[in-house]
Amino acid sequence: MRADKLRAITSYRFDFVEKALLEAPKKFIHQREHLNEDDIVVIQCSQMCNIRLMNDANFRSFKNGGRHTYHGGAFDTFPARITAPSTGFWNITIDTVNRRAISVTRKPTLTHSIKIIRRSSSKLS
16 A cells, blocks of 8 residues: 555544544433423532533434534522423533543533422423
């Protein structure tokens, strides 16, 4: 095999591995709930964290490392409160805010609780 072709293959392999490592999904805490419009998700957490409230399509994109939209953000004071914008199934995720690399083999070490304040009775049959 020619040296330039071998170099190209090797370079491609390193680029592929580097990209795969960068796009590896970080571990997060997840809970899926049926929420009615104006229900409030109340989160307690032992440390600063990112809290996202996403519909199913955005959650799939989040899990796959793609673009997604969400309600919430980075919180450092608790309890954090996020209001459901519409009725439907919603995904609540919590992950740590950390400048160091996050292990992909275990979940973040934090204590948390997720409670739902129902503003109306469930419309789910």
